[in-house]
Amino acid sequence: MARAARTALLATIATLIAAWVLFPILLISLAAFSSRAQLYSWPRAIFPTPPTMDTILFFLRAQGVWQATLNSLIVALFTIALAVAIGAPAGYALSRFRFPGREGFRLGILATKMFPATVLAIPLAVAYIRWGLYDNLLGVAIVHTALALPFAVVITTSVFIGVPMELEEAAMTLGCTRLQAFLRVALPIALPGLAAAAIFTFVLSWNEVFAAAILTLHNRTLPALLINAVAFAGAPLDYRFAGGFFMIVPAMIIIFIIRRYLMTLWGVTIR
Amino acid sequence: MAAADEVPDLARAGRPRIEWLPYLLLAPSLVFLGVFFAYPLVQAFGLSFLRPEGGLTAEHFQRMLGDTYFRGAITNSLLLTAIVVPIQVAIGLVIALLVNSRFRGHLWFLYICAIPLAISDLAAGLIWLSVFTERGYLNTLLHMVGAVREPLTYLSAEQPVWLYGAIIAAEVWRATAIVMIILLAGLQLIPRDYFETADVFGAGGWRKLWHVTLPLLRPSLQTALIIRTILAFQLFATVITLSGRQVPVLAGEAYFWYGLYRNPHVASAYAVLIMGVSVVITWVYLRALRTREEEVAG
Numbered sequence: 001m002a003r004a005a006r007t008a009l010l011a012t013i014a015t016l017i018a019a020w021v022l023f024p025i026l027l028i029s030l031a032a033f034s035s036r037a038q039l040y041s042w043p044r045a046i047f048p049t050p051p052t053m054d055t056i057l058f059f060l061r062a063q064g065v066w067q068a069t070l071n072s073l074i075v076a077l078f079t080i081a082l083a084v085a086i087g088a089p090a091g092y093a094l095s096r097f098r099f100p101g102r103e104g105f106r107l108g109i110l111a112t113k114m115f116p117a118t119v120l121a122i123p124l125a126v127a128y129i130r131w132g133l134y135d136n137l138l139g140v141a142i143v144h145t146a147l148a149l150p151f152a153v154v155i156t157t158s159v160f161i162g163v164p165m166e167l168e169e170a171a172m173t174l175g176c177t178r179l180q181a182f183l184r185v186a187l188p189i190a191l192p193g194l195a196a197a198a199i200f201t202f203v204l205s206w207n208e209v210f211a212a213a214i215l216t217l218h219n220r221t222l223p224a225l226l227i228n229a230v231a232f233a234g235a236p237l238d239y240r241f242a243g244g245f246f247m248i249v250p251a252m253i254i255i256f257i258i259r260r261y262l263m264t265l266w267g268v269t270i271r
Numbered sequence: 272m273a274a275a276d277e278v279p280d281l282a283r284a285g286r287p288r289i290e291w292l293p294y295l296l297l298a299p300s301l302v303f304l305g306v307f308f309a310y311p312l313v314q315a316f317g318l319s320f321l322r323p324e325g326g327l328t329a330e331h332f333q334r335m336l337g338d339t340y341f342r343g344a345i346t347n348s349l350l351l352t353a354i355v356v357p358i359q360v361a362i363g364l365v366i367a368l369l370v371n372s373r374f375r376g377h378l379w380f381l382y383i384c385a386i387p388l389a390i391s392d393l394a395a396g397l398i399w400l401s402v403f404t405e406r407g408y409l410n411t412l413l414h415m416v417g418a419v420r421e422p423l424t425y426l427s428a429e430q431p432v433w434l435y436g437a438i439i440a441a442e443v444w445r446a447t448a449i450v451m452i453i454l455l456a457g458l459q460l461i462p463r464d465y466f467e468t469a470d471v472f473g474a475g476g477w478r479k480l481w482h483v484t485l486p487l488l489r490p491s492l493q494t495a496l497i498i499r500t501i502l503a504f505q506l507f508a509t510v511i512t513l514s515g516r517q518v519p520v521l522a523g524e525a526y527f528w529y530g531l532y533r534n535p536h537v538a539s540a541y542a543v544l545i546m547g548v549s550v551v552i553t554w555v556y557l558r559a560l561r562t563r564e565e566e567v568a569g
Contacts, residue, residue, distance in 0.1 A: 014374070014380050018384070022383060041406070042422055044406050085299075089296040097292070115308075116501075123535075123542070124307070146308050206391075207394070223508075226397075230512050231515070232530075232531070237404065248398075
């Protein structure tokens with residue numbers, strides 16, 4: 001009896017917490033499908049009556065939104081390419097070799113997680129003006145890479161640890177070079193994990209506001225465009241809600257795809 | 272991270288020699304982080320302490336300190352961090368313990384609770400704006416139950432408690448997930464035998480939590496506290512979407528000084544201040560929560 005009561009209590013707490021997480025997402029979705037007139041009316045209905053695409057279409061047709069979405073995608077793709085190209089070799093080295101300086105490198109990588117965009121963006125903006133990278137999508141992708149790199153290294157390390165060394169060694173005894181053994185044996189097995197690292201990098205870049213807002217002027221990414229519209233241009237409510245909704249949809253789909261890697265990506269403990 | 276320490280020792284097989292390959296593989300990361308990470312960190316100090324024409328100066332910091340928004344920004348950043356982080360750790364711990372109890376459906380529960388990991392501070396601010404804005408869901412709900420006739424204003428400097436409450440609600444909602452994931456990863460590292468031993472000695476649920484789980488979870492709690500506190504000082508888009516500049520915060524001021532006043536020096540002074548506060552707080556946590564060997568066996 002006590003056990004059943006305990007189970008019921010746990011189930012209630014879990015349900016309440018899940019509702020607390022999901023409810024606000026439901027609300028912004030309802031707002032995104034309500035008309036502007038309804039969003040500004042009083043008394044207001046909770047459900048859109050009738051549901052309408054007007055608000056979302058208004059947002060998508062607003063000046064700069066399509067271009068900013070495209071820019072966000074370009075920046076995210078550049079970031080993925082850079083982060084995987086630079087991070088995966090380091091992850092492979094950490095997973096396969098024990099060498100002097102290994103622990104130092106791992107600690108350094110962890111430490112870089114702790115100085116996010118706020119500190120990097122402003123000095124980089126000044127440097128970018130000199131280097132011709134200011135208001136340039138590649139420049140934004142570079143900062144996003146700096147932010148994503150620690151995660152890329154950590155996840156690729158764990159991915160390559162999961163690929164048995166013996167397979168590569170076997171390939172080498174059969175006449176492959178080290179590189180061939182890696183490309184033909186280790187890489188195909190590691191691909192799903194690497195894809196997860198790439199997808200995570202996408203979310204990070206897609207969501208990043210501060211650096212993108214500081215480093216661009218005309219070539220805005222979507223978050224940079226939105227924060228500017230909210231902070232300086234006094235965007236109307238329908239624009240804001242549709243924008244918020246538009247930003248969370250891809251991110252939510254993606255987090256569901258990489259759910260198995262959640263622990264590897266974030267669950268790192270400093271010991 | 273235990274698995275990472277069981278790496279096969281390639282370099283030691285055969286005669287002792289320096290293996291260059293790992294260094295070659297690390298080189299791109301090191302070069303990249305050197306140019307785009309270490310350099311800007313140093314440059315932040317340069318911008319905030321040097322005159323454009325050369326020579327040290329405290330002028331930029333004096334401008335920052337003398338600014339009308341400065342006092343509010345530092346107070347709000349500290350206060351919001353002090354309120355938000357403990358709530359996040361408490362809720363994050365509850366969720367992690369629930370998931371770790373492996374009840375039926377615990378994986379679905381985990382995925383639902385992890386959703387905010389994918390949501391930006393900007394989007395979270397906009398989501399909670401739809402709740403707290405004057406014609407928002409909160410007022411609509413209150414009107415439906417007959418508690419208000421006319422919409423109340425929450426997001427205004429005249430209602431500081433509500434304004435703060437909205438920011439706290441948004442931040443707790445958005446960023447508890449990361450605390451939860453870090454603690455859950457820590458919980459899964461605790462060997463089951465410890466709990467079985469505690470059972471043998473007849474320890475009840477609360478005593479197990481207090482005397483076994485929490486001490487063993489200390490390294491993860493430490494990590495979660497450090498990461499969350501540092502991120503709390505980056506708090507920016509949530510506050511701007513909900514309050515504009517009515518609740519100034521440090522990162523927000525850096526944004527306004529660069530984006531609005533086009534002054535990279537004072538903006539860098541804010542960045543250096545954020546960095547300084549982050550380092551001090553990390554150091555305090557590391558000292559205060561030092562893992563004592565005798566308490567964490569193994």
